[in-house]
Amino acid sequence: MPGLIFDVKPYSINDGPGIRITLFLKGCPLNCAWCHNPESISPQVQKMYTKKKCIGCGSCVEECPENALTLTGDGIVTDPDLCKLCGKCAEVCPTLAIEMSGYQATVDDMMKLIRKETRTLDESNGGVTISGGEPMMQSDFLIELLDALGEEGVHRVVDTTGMTSSEKLLEVAERTDLFLYDLKAMDSDIHKKYTGVGNEKILENLKLLAKSGAEIIVRIPLIKGVNIDRKNIKASAEYIADLPGNIAVNLLPYHDIARAKHEKLEQEYESDEFEEPKLEEINRVIGQFAEYGIVANIGG
Ligand code: SF4
Ligand code: SF4
Known part of the structure; x- marks a missing residue:
């Protein structure tokens, strides 16, 4: 196990x-x-976001298969009802603003x-x-x-x-x-x-x-x-x-x-x-x- x-x-x-x-x-x-x-x-696995590292490139928004992410004036916002914690957003984030824990x-x-x-x-x-x-x-x-x-x-x-x-x-x-x-x-x-x-x-x-x-x-x-x-x-x-x-x-x-x-x-x-x-x-x-x-x- x-x-x-x-x-x-x-x-x-x-x-x-x-x-x-x-x-x-x-x-x-x-x-x-x-x-x-x-x-x-x-x-559980968790998604972590560091706003000050985010450059607003939007790669995570494009990559998310669940359309759970929105790029706003205040950084990335996640819809927790849609996010399946697959980690694909973290894989494409160039600045490690998004990281998965677990x-x-x-x-x-x-x-x-x-x-x-x-x-x-x-x-x-x-x-x-x-x-x-x-x-x-x-x-x-x-x-x-x-x-x-x-x-x-x-x-x-x-x-x-x-x-x-x-x-x-x-x-x-x-x-x-x-x-x-x-x-x-x-x-x-x-x-x-x-x-x-x-x-x-x-x-x-x-x-x-x-x-x-x-x-x-x-x-x-x-x-x-x-x-x-x-x-x-x-x-x-x-x-x-x-x-x-x-x-x-x-x-x-x-x-x-x-x-x-x-x-x-x-x-x-x-x-x-x-x-x-x-x-x-x-x-x-x-x-x-x-x-x-x-x-x-x-x-x-
Ligand atoms: S972990 Fe997966 S489902 Fe959740 S926001 Fe990132 S890409 Fe979308
Ligand atoms: S991929 Fe990373 S740097 Fe780009 S908008 Fe998403 S969180 Fe910000």
């Missing part, structure tokens, strides 16, 4: 140990207000690509990270890919929101060397406000995974106005300190870099309520984790 991929990052150094290839699978059950990869959320690939396709870099991955004690979106949304493809990587001795990292079936997560854990596990907020109402879902299942799965003996790094995006307050960090540290095993924490300070991608997808992006944390606030968070014996690193 093929997977739906939206990106492949070949020399990643922030998604697990060493140099890695990171595969991004499309589809996510969360809809984080600050998402850096908004094209990851929909489990393509189908088999495990064999991915393994061929990964094998070309095996030496680099091995020499750096790196491997392959499977991210998203939420890779568990394509769990059959994920399991097949993890098995193929395991057969070739490739180190496997799965980056998950934890919002998934517990049974499937444990199945994936049997073939995963390290989880990067996202934790956005400990208060379920705040979690729901900013991601669209409560956090009960996510916390339950984190505990389950820790009890299974899986190696886990909890990743916390640090966003002023959402989760950097003392109360949330204290609750996060208490929860993590209570889990079995040695769980590391990586802090990912928020940066306002998502706007351009939201514009490409013709989506609203309200980032005014979010702020990048200051260095002293990040240091305070690191100190709060240290009080619970947890080493919190920045990045990764």
Whole structure:
């Protein structure tokens, strides 16, 4: 069964140990207000348009077999009822103003690509990270890919929101060397406000995974106005300190870099309520984790 991929990052150094290839699978059950990869959320192929790259040549309008495109004074307008997401407009666009996000690939396709870099991955004690979106949304493809990587001795990292079936997560854990596990907020109402879902299942799965003996790094995006307050960090540290095993924490300070991608997808992006944390606030968070014996690193 093929997977739906939206990106492949070949020399990643922030998604697990060493140099890695990171595969991004499309589809996510969360809809984080600050998402850096908004094209990851929909489990379908999407068409993206960057107006400032468009030179108004009209090639896409002529090429579209569905007559879904109109060239207006304000750039290209798509009729979503007519567009079949065939991608022909993107193929002829000379400036890449139109791009498609999402393509189908088999495990064999991915393994061929990964094998070309095996030496680099091995020499750096790196491997392959499977991210998203939420890779568990394509769990059959994920399991097949993890098995193929395991057969070739490739180190496997799965980056998950934890919002998934517990049974499937444990199945994936049997073939995963390290989880990067996202934790956005400990208060379920705040979690729901900013991601669209409560956090009960996510916390339950984190505990389950820790009890299974899986190696886990909890990743916390640090966003002023959402989760950097003392109360949330204290609750996060208490929860993590209570889990079995040695769980590391990586802090990912928020940066306002998502706007351009939201514009490409013709989506609203309200980032005014979010702020990048200051260095002293990040240091305070690191100190709060240290009080619970947890080493919190920045990045990764
Ligand atoms: S993706 Fe296909 S149907 Fe949609 S606008 Fe482009 S050419 Fe037309
Ligand atoms: S083909 Fe590309 S550059 Fe030409 S009008 Fe369409 S979107 Fe704009």
